[in-house]
Amino acid sequence: xxxxxQSPSNKVTEKGKDVELRCDPISGHTALxxxxxxxxxxxxxxxxxxxxxxxxxxxLPSDRFSAERTGGSVSTLTIQRTQQEDSAVYLCASSFSGAxxxxxxxxxxxxxxxxx
Amino acid sequence: KQEVTQIPAALSVPEGENLVLxxxxxxxxxxxxxxxxxxxxxxxxxxxxxxxxxREQTSGRLNASLDKSSGRSTLYIAASQxxxxxxxxxxxxxRSQGNLIFGKGxxxxxKP
Numbered sequence: 001x002x003x004x005x006q007s008p009s010n011k012v013t014e015k016g017k018d019v020e021l022r023c024d025p026i027s028g029h030t031a032l033x034x035x036x037x038x039x040x041x042x043x044x045x046x047x048x049x050x051x052x053x054x055x056x057x058x059x060l061p062s063d064r065f066s067a068e069r070t071g072g073s074v075s076t077l078t079i080q081r082t083q084q085e086d087s088a089v090y091l092c093a094s095s096f097s098g099a100x101x102x103x104x105x106x107x108x109x110x111x112x113x114x115x116x
Numbered sequence: 117k118q119e120v121t122q123i124p125a126a127l128s129v130p131e132g133e134n135l136v137l138x139x140x141x142x143x144x145x146x147x148x149x150x151x152x153x154x155x156x157x158x159x160x161x162x163x164x165x166x167x168x169x170x171r172e173q174t175s176g177r178l179n180a181s182l183d184k185s186s187g188r189s190t191l192y193i194a195a196s197q198x199x200x201x202x203x204x205x206x207x208x209x210x211r212s213q214g215n216l217i218f219g220k221g222x223x224x225x226x227k228p
């Protein structure tokens with residue numbers, strides 16, 4: 001079946017603009033994760049959705065970042081008033097059951113965001 | 117603080133060699149440990165998942181081991197091939213939180 005789909009694959013925006021990044025998880029996967037990968041850095045956790053539970057937002061770096069997951073499926077990560085330090089690859093992943101159920105994560109190919 | 121460390125950061129070997137990648141983590145109260153592969157410009161591909169109750173997992177030429185008491189995991193790649201060239205990442209899911217913490221990866225280059 002189809003894997004995790006992210007759009008756009010590349011996004012160039014001017015400093016101060018808002019951007020929306022989209023993630024379509026694998027059908028039936030209840031858990032959805034957003035990570036950020038900067039050049040030379042590891043993956044930085046941003047936010048985690050599990051079913052109908054309140055999301056774990058502990059990794060969001062500032063209040064300019066927010067995410068939604070509508071209908072338990074598609075997720076949108078929004079960055080307001082983008083800054084140059086927001087430039088990175090934003091990766092989305094989904095899994096069948098999420099934390100503690102030992103389900104492997106399936107990643108999309110990411111959105112490369114460049115803030116000029 | 118829960119951290120995952122991978123050593124070395126980069127490794128270059130000739131084709132055909134067996135090799136070991138290392139991962140260490142703080143705090144042994146884990147749910148599982150996962151190994152991923154990342155090719156340039158791509159997302160991550162799950163290779164192996166070891167549950168906290170397991171000692172090792174095998175898939176083809178790959179074997180991952182887990183020693184919770186010492187906070188270590190190794191990924192063994194047998195008879196390496198140029199197609200194995202990629203960055204290998206280790207990630208740990210701890211009982212106290214719902215997300216995976218990743219190491220910074222080991223960039224492997226297998227020379228023909």
